[in-house]
Amino acid sequence: MTCPDACVCFKPALQVTTVTEAGQGPALAPSSSRFLMDAGSACALESALTLRELGEVHHVICISVAPKTSDPALAWCRAAGADRVLRVDVPSNANLNTRATVALLAECIQDTGAGLVLTGQRSIDESNGLVAASLAAILDAAYLSNVADVQILEGEVKISRRIERGHRQLWNARLPAVVAVDPEPKNYRYVSVANLALAKNESVETVAPSTENLKLISQHMGQTKLTPGRVRTRHSGLPAKGGTATDRMQAMMGTTSKTVVRPPILRGDIDDLAERTLAFLKDKGLLPKSGE
Amino acid sequence: MPDILVFAEHRDGEVEEVSLELLSEARLINRSNNGNVMAVILGWGVSSMAAELTAHGANKVFAADDVQLEHYNPLIWLETVSGLCQRQTPDLVLLPATTTGEDLAARLAVRNDWPLYSRITKIKFQRNGIQVVRPVYAGKLQETITGITSPTCLVTVTPGVIGMRPAENIVDVRLIPLDVVRLADSSIKVTGFVPADPRNLDLNEADVIISAGRGLGQAENVAFVEELAQLLGGAVAATRVAVDLGWLNKKSQVGQTGTTVKPKLYIACGISGATQHTIGMKESTTIVAINTDPTAPIFNLADLSLNCDVLQLLPALINQYKNKYKVADDLP
C-alpha cells in the first residue's frame, strides 16, 4: 500500500503587538499585522515530518489560506522540511470566516490528493475549533481531535489523544482523515535563522482560489467587535492571581497598569497553617473530589 | 423563552464541576425567561447523577446509561446528542471546553450546520439574537459577536470561568432515558484507553505538582512529598539540586535545564526560588511556597506563602487531609 501524502493546514497567526484607542474605540495597530507560525501549526507540521521520516507518509505539503504578507511565516515550513508550501491567495484585508477558510482549504487539498490532513487543534480559525471538523465533512474524512501521537499503518491512522489528567484515548480510523494535533507540549524542531533565510529566498507556490469560494469570504453570522482583553476574576470571590513574576517586577517598576496583589507571608502554628492551606486549596477547587 | 441544553460530563461517578457551572448559567439565563433547561449525560452508571443535575438547574435530564458508553466514543455521542437536539430543538447548547466537549461540539456544529463559538466568557439573549463574548489573540483582545440567529447555537465554556452557584432544593427529578444509537458505519473505532500512571505522571500533563527542593534536607524526607502528591492526585517534581543529590531522577527536574510546567497547582517544598528553577514553573496557575527563609525569592511568585519548616508542615498537611477531606477508601 502506498503511503499517503500529508497536508498540514494552517492560517499564519496574526500577531497582536499593540492595541491603540482610535476615535471610535480600540483597533489593531498597523504594527500588529505581522504573521507568525503558531505553536499548534508547528506541532502539526512536526507530526507530519516525523511520519515522513518513519516512512509512513510520502510527501509533506503545507497549505495556507492567507495574504502575501504571510510568506515569511510560510518560509518557516519550508525551512523545517516541508516538501511543498502552498498559499491560497486571498486579499490582505480579507476577513476569513470558517466557511470560506474550509472551502478554500478543501479545494486545495483535493487538488493535491493527500490522504492525511493535519492541523493544530485551534490554529486555523479564530480558535472556534470548527474548521478541522468542517474540513473533514467536506473531504468525507474522519475527524480526530486533540491528537498526541499519530501512526499510519496500511491505510489506517492510529492515534492516541490526550485528555484531562494525563489519560490517553486510542482511536483508529480509515484514511482519509483530518487530524487536529494537540499543541501542548510544544515539541517541534528548531529552525535555524540561516535555514529560515534560505527558505525565504524561495518563492511560495501560490494557488488562486475559485471565484465562488472567494465570495464566501466576509460572509459573517452576526457582527463582530474587538475590544481590549481583561484580566478574569473568579466568581468564587478570590482576587485575581497576582500575576507572574514578570508582572510583579513590572509592578515594582511602575511599568504595568495591572494591579498586582502580593499575598502576605504566613507564619505561626503549624497545624493552623496546614488548615489554612487546605482551605485555600479547597476554595480554588484544587483538592481532588472525595472518593478518589 | 430560550430552551437550553447542557451537555454534562462526569468522572469517577461524580458530575464534573464544569457541568454544574453550565447549568447554573443556564438557570440564570432562564430565570427571567421561563425556558427549559435540559441536561444530557452519557455513560455507565450515570442515571444516579440526575439528582445532582436537577439540583443545579435541570428541568429534565436525558441519560443514556449503558456499559458500552463507559468511554467517550465520538460517533455514538454525536448520533445520540444530535438526535436529541433534533427532537428537542434547543435554542442554545452549552458544552464544556474540555477535550470531549470541544470534540463533540465541533461534530454537532458540522453535522447540523449550526454556529459554534468556543470558550466564551459571556452570553446574552438579546432581541436581535444571541450575543457572545470571547477572548481572542491569546486574551489580548475580546471579540463580541452580536446578532446570532441560528435555530440552534452551540457554545463551549472553559471550566472555571463562570463559577458554580449553589444547589437548590430538588423539587422533582425528571429522568428520561435515552437509547444508545447503534452505528451502521464507524469510520472511527475506539480501540483503547490508557489511564495515566500516577507514579509516572508526565509533568507536562499533571494538573497538580508537588516539588522537592533542598530544604527537605535528605533523601528520606522526599517520602513526604510523594505521599502528599499521591493524596492530591499530583506528580512529584524536583529542583536541580535535589536531582543532583540523587533524591529523584532527571525526569522529575523542573527548571532551566529540566521541564517547563504549567500545572494548575504547584507546591514548592523547601525551594528557594532561584531563577534557574522558577523559569520552569512561573506560569503555574496557583503557587504555594513553603520555606524557612522569609527572604526566599520563591515568595515573590507564590499565591500562598508559608514561612515555616517544610518537614513539619508536610506531615501536618497529610494528616489533616486524611482526617478531614479524604473519604477513607480502604473500608471493606
Place this chain on the structure above:
Amino acid sequence: MENAIENAGREILGNIPAIHQAVFYTIAWLSLAVFAAGILIRARLWFLGRCSPFLPMWKFPAGALIDHLRGFVLHTFIQPRLHTSTTGLAHVAIFWGFFVLFVGTNLVFLEHSTPLSFLHGIFYLLFSLTLDIFGVLMLVGIGVAARRRFNNRNMPDQVTGYGPALTLLALIGTTGFLLEGARISLLGSQWYSFSPVGSVIAVGFELAAADKSWLVAWHRSIWWLHALLTFFFIAYLPFGRLLHAITAPFHTLVADRKPSGVLSTPYRLEDIESGLLTTVPPRVTADLHWIQLLSFDACTLCGRCDDACPSLAAGRPLSPKDTVSRMQQLTHQGKTAIQNTPLEQILSPEAAWSCTTCGACTQVCPVSIRPMDLLIESRRSQVTGSRVNQGMEKTLRHLQNTGNPFGFNPQTRLAWAADLPDDIQPRLLEPGLKCEWLFWAGCWGSFDERGQKVTRSLATLLARAGVDYAMLGNEERCTGDSARRLGEEGLFQQMAKGNIERLRQHGIKKIVTACPHCLNSLGNEYTDFGADFEVIHHSELIAMLIRDGSLQVGQEAETDHDGRRVTYHDPCYLGRHNGILEAPRQVLSALPGTSMIEMDACGKNSQCCGAGGSNAWFDLGLGDGMNASRYQQAETTQAEVLATGCPFCLSMMEEAASATGETNAMAIKDIAELIEEQTHPRVIAGAND
C-alpha cells in the same frame, strides 16, 4: 703541525666509486620524488577545504605576518608546550638532533655539488662537533622515548606507528655515527676531538679490522646502509606518523593566531539572505577551512589535549584527541568522504555537546590545533539539521523572542535596580547623552537573582567612585554568546548586528562588564562584524579605580576580616581566553585583612566550572560534577572565601557549595561584592526582601 686549521675538512664521498654514486643519486631523487608525491597527495586533500591557500602575502597586515612567524618560530623550534614533561623534552632533543643533522647533511651536499666551499677550517671543526653533539642528543631523546614506550607498552592508548618510526630514526642515527667512525678510521683525522663519538668508534673499528681492506668494505657497507635507511625514511615520511615533521611546522606557520575564545565565522548571514549562498555551511569536512584540514594531519596523537580536558575528566564522552583523530582518519578516506560525510557522523553529537569551550585543549596543543573549534563545527552542522534537544531549543527560542536566554520579558531588564537608592541608580543612555563608559549588565546580571546582586554591587562601586557611566537598560540584548556556542551562527550574527547598531547609534566606544562571556563577544568576536569597542572586565576597572584613589578600600569596613583567606577561580573566558589574570588578583590583594591563596590549577591552568559552551542552558545528563570537582580543588586551599569574576562560575560554584550540604561551606563571592563590602557599609535597602 702539518695540517693547519685552515686545512681541516673532509673528503666527501671519498670511498665511493662513481657507479655507486650514480646509483646513490638516482635513489636519492627517487626517494625525494616519492616524498614529494606523498606530500602532494595529502596537500590536495587539505586544499579541498574552503579558502584558497594561495593568498597574496602583500594583502596581509604586517602584524598578522609577524604573529604567524612568531608562532612558527616558537612552536616549531622552541616548543614551549613540551617543556612540562620529560617526554616532551625528549621530543625537543629528538627534533633538534634531527634538525641539526638534517641541516648538516644538506650543507655537505651543497659543499659537494655546488661551487660553494665552506666546510673547512674552524667552521668545519665546529660543524663537526655540533653534529656529533646533536646526534647524541637525538639518540638520548630516542632512548628516553623508547624507555617510556617500553614501560607503558600495555597501556591502551599507545599509538602504533611511532615504534617503527623511532626505531628507524635510531638506526639512522646509529649508522650515522658508525659511518663517521668508519670514515675516520679509514681516512684518519687529527682533529678527532671535534668528532668525539666518531673517533671513539673509529678506535673500535681499527682494533677490530684485520687490515685496511676490511675498513674500506665496512665503510662502504655502512655508507650504503645509512643511505638506504635515510632514503627509505624520506620516502616513507609522508605515509606514516612522521608526517607531522612536515605538517606540524607548516601548521604552526599558517595557523590562525586569534585568541582561543574567538570562534570562526563560517559564512555571512547577508550572503544567505541575498541568495549568494545556497547552503548553510558547515555540513561536511570540505566546508572547513583548509588550514583546519591541514591541522588534522599535524596531530601526533600526543594526548595532551585529553589530559587537559575537564569534560573528559568528569566522565563525559568527549575526547579532544579522539575528535582530531577521527577527522584525520576521515581525510585519509579521500575526496568523496571529505566532500560528503556529514560532520555529525564523524563527531558524535554527545561528544560535541559535552564541550564547555574552555579552550584548555587549544592551549596545550604543541602544534596549535584547535579541537574545541571542531566540536563547535559539528554543533553548527547539527543545528542546521534541526538536531538540537529541547533545552537547547528552548534557549534559542527565548533568545529569538525575548533577547535573553532565560525567556524573561525584556522590559524587566532593570528590575535589579528597582530598590537602589537614588544616588546609586544607573543613568540610562538616551540620544545625545555622552558618557565615558557603558556598563553592560549582561543577561545573567540583569535577570538572575544571584547575578543581580553582583550588578548592584558593581553599580554601587561605580557610583561611589564617581565613574562617568551609563547603561542601556531595557535596550540591552544578549550578546549572542550562547547562540554562537550552541552552533546557531545565524542567530548570533543577527544579534551581533543589532547590538553593534544600537551601540553605534549611542556612540559607544568603551564598555565595562562583569561577564567574561559578554567581554569576549563584544570585544573580540564582534570585530568580525565591523565593531571596534574597547571592552574591559570590571576587575580591570576596579583595579584602575583603586590605583588612582577613586575607590578607597578598607576605610569604612563594617566587618573585621583579619586573617580571612580568599582563593580565586580564574574563569576560562577571562583568564585562558583573554589573558586577564593580574587585575583580579590586584583587586583581591587590596582587600584588608585578607590573604590570597592560589589553587594548584590557577591562572591559565584554571579548571573549567562546567557552564561554558552554553552547557548552562541544557543538560545532557552525561557525567557531571565538573563544578563539584573544581569546588573540591578550591576547598583544599582551606580558604573561607572563593572569589571569581564570572556569573556562570559564580552560579556553578554556589551550586557545588550548597550541594555539599556543609554548613560552613565556602562563601562564593564576586570580586565586586568583596570590594563593595570594604568600601562602604551596605545601604541598599530592600535588596533581600
